[in-house]
Amino acid sequence: MEYDIPHAVVAEGIVNAIAHRDYTSNASVQVMLFADRLEIWNPGGLPPTLSLESLRKPHASHPANPLIAEPLFLAKYIEKAGTGTLDMIQLCRKHGLKEPEFRLDDGSFVLVLRRKVEVEEVTPEVTPEVTPEVTPEVLLINTIIGEMTRQEIQDALQLKDSEHFRKRYLLPALEAGLIEMTIPDKPTSRKQKYRVTEKGHISKAKK
Structure with a gap:
């Protein structure tokens, strides 16, 4: 089966959210699927040593929850060297998708993965109907x-x-x-x- 977004990219995003979220917050990790993208929200931000831009470059690993990250690493769900974001970027490029987007929003770290949207051709007589986004x-x-x-x-x-x-x-x-x-x-x-x-x-x- 061919997915809109590589399975490994989605899995990496969800596992990272669990490993790095702020567990002092009552908010939940949220995975939201839209017509054109997948968004993964997890409460918390980045450690002081990292920035949004540095996630796109080789960087050291700074797990917010080392006691959770360690067993996930041993179970081979995540890499310990901080290569997760780079792997996601490379896989998206390989599958002809836009690069993942990272942002901080309302006290949460947000990962946006763009889907491959099929564009249908329409004749001049037919007015295409825009599918409303599930906001x-x-x-x-x-x-x-x-x-x-x-x-x-x-x-x-x-x-x-x-x-x-x-x-x-x-x-x-x-x-x-x-x-x-x-x-x-x-x-x-x-x-x-x-x-x-x-x-x-x-x-x-x-x-």
Whole structure:
């Protein structure tokens, strides 16, 4: 079977997230598949000796959790010499994919792996329909049934980090007009709930 992204690259990204995440955080490692990419989020940042740019060059290994990294190394899930990111870059190039993207976002280290997207030819008479991207706010409106509290939505999405949920899911959906508050004049009310707007329902129908 041929994968959009090499299996070894995805495995390396997930194992790295487990080995290097910040275990003092209540946030979870998240693996999100979109139409054009795969994103792996893990709470935490880089050690002071490393930068995002240095991940693209030969560098020393600085595991955030050596007691976890050691058995993963012995089981041959990871390399100890800090070559994981370089291997991912090389494999993506070999398979004609864009290089992996690394960034720090909202207290998390993010790995973005671009998928090989097939481009279909269309005749001038046919208008191609753009497939909506499965963004966090789209996942959110597809989760809401009737009227739900913030905690009910967060639990339904299986998200533990409240701040991450607020910034990545709730606020974008509110700003896009996909959802609305049931008590808009009292945004901090304990009885506050959220429901999908007409615009949100239209977005749902297009999926």
